[in-house]
Amino acid sequence: MSILADKKVIIIGDRDGIPGMAIQACAESAGATVVFSSTECFV
Amino acid sequence: MKSVIKGAGYILVHTPDMVLHNGTTQTTEMIVNPDGQYLKDLPSHIRTWEQVLEYWPNQVYIGNKHPDELAAVPQPWYNKPCDVKERYGHFGQMMPQQEFLLLMQACDVFDLVKLEQGFVDANRPALAANPIIDEGILGRIPEKQTSAEEIARLVAEEHSEGLYHLGQLVGCVNRAHDIDVNLSAHVMHENLVSKASSVMALLSAIKNAGIDKNEVEYVVDCAEEACGDMNQRGGGNFAKSAAEIAGLMHATGSDARGFCAAPAHAMIEAAALVASGAYKTVVVTAGGCTAKLGMNGKDHVKKGIPILEDMVGGFAVVVTQDDGVSPEINLNMLGRHSVGTGSAPQNVIGSLVAEPLERNGLKITDIDKYSPEMQNPDITKPAGAGDVPLSNYKMIAALAVKRGELERKQLASFTVQHGLTGWAPTQGHIPSGVPYIGFAREDIMAGKLHRVMIIGKGSLFLGRMTNLFDGVSFVIQTNSGAEEEKKTEEAAVSEQQVRGMIAEAMRDFAAALLAKAEE
């Protein structure tokens, strides 16, 4: 069973890892609905 | 016309009490978890003045140690005292909290900073002995100060922000308006710390550049604070305010903002202003940030290490017209993350690093050293944020691999050869590319390096105005005048060599002819 298709996805990206918007593009390509996307910054 | 890096100043202020009272991690904890273990444990993790003096990354920041020397010291560094323990350095200095509180008062033009009489009397001589502090600044600290009782009353009844030293209330910053939150005591405190540390950086940079204060025509402040009132919250202008205290009588200025990317933006603006002829001498400056003090303190305390985010940072860089020797800023090789670039790491690094190089016919390996975000990994690694400079180098190397400019097996050696180990405090804009400019200037002038790329990156999304990321980059390189001279010398040398070779060949030829004639 697919993990992402038709799911509501919350994205917590990281400025020094993968930023939120980049993850969003991936999640949408898997058929998920992104309900929230943010990027954290520890520095 | 070219613009060159004439000098740089780097300063740190040890602010142990501000960690507790002004760092947002701690002030947030006081609201959500006032009786929690963290606030109980925190005081025993605060470093002493002696400890911050012997901290390796601090000695690198003020220029007493080179980043290459730091790279040779095994991490972690907090438990390995540096052999140099000087407060004054090649690029600037570390200032203890008690002197800084007096400097804050000297930087306050609105009679908001109140200090206890005995505290000022005890510490005025130390500030007076500071080589960057002149009579003009010292004279701004009033003889008559405030009683301890009055200060306690102001904090208890008038919403004043307490100023503490070693746990004792020694002063306060009053609010500048009864209703306007933009002029609250908290905001005024934050802004005065930024301003005072910027003044220190300005004075250090001007001294190091060896220029007269009156030569400075323009100052760009690139910190992350905002000053203004309720009708213009970020109206400004830190640059001119700090220039006033520093005594730059012929300067005006303005503030450039862009989160951690702002210093790189400001450097490009300064270089362009000078190169265009608009101004002859521009100084880029920034003070530090109280909010970020102890930002990762919870992780540091949990792991049993000292609170390493106890230093307010500041830097300033003097940009002037070409002097024929100082390294120049190449305005034809600017990288920029544009609106259309997107946030994919490869696109970000591509726009900042690969694109400007490719446009100039260069490869990623043609830059001798990259200075992206120079955060001290001693601070970030225990907090789970990794080694930020190293990640940046890996990204640059990975992009070079993707572009076929580097072999995959060279990834690790690239990060050493073209990279640096981070040493700057996690003060947002302070570590962003610029901490290396002082060393880069010297290493380029010594002929050790030819091209250095400074990269600033900023988390614009934190302002909730956009989801975009940002960044710009620029290249500092050997002064082309100096390089021409070197080439002429080299050419002269080779001309002599050619002459020698011809002479030798002629002799051989003659000898051969003679031998033939004798046969």
Place this chain on the structure above:
Amino acid sequence: MDLENQKRVKEFAEQYGPENVVVLLGAAEGEASGLAAETVTNGDPTYAGPLTGVSLGLRVYHVCEPEVKEEFDPDVYDEQVSMMEMVLDVDDIINEMTSIREQYCKY
């Protein structure tokens, strides 16, 4: 995890039902990934945010984990993320994430 982000996670889990929500992370390290994953499954381990003591048990993955990676359009992943596989310690991230999911994930 940022307090505002915790608040949003909690609200969306209530709004859509925790079984319909998946959290995707982009943290730079295994430890940070584990902490974020723990926050949205077992509750905020730092006792600071709205998820303190709230065990949502949400499905949570790091964007570089193979389970989710295989569901992405490979071209999109290649363009947006792939380079970072050379930068991040993906094995460490997978270990941390797997451990947290095994302990706390309810779906």
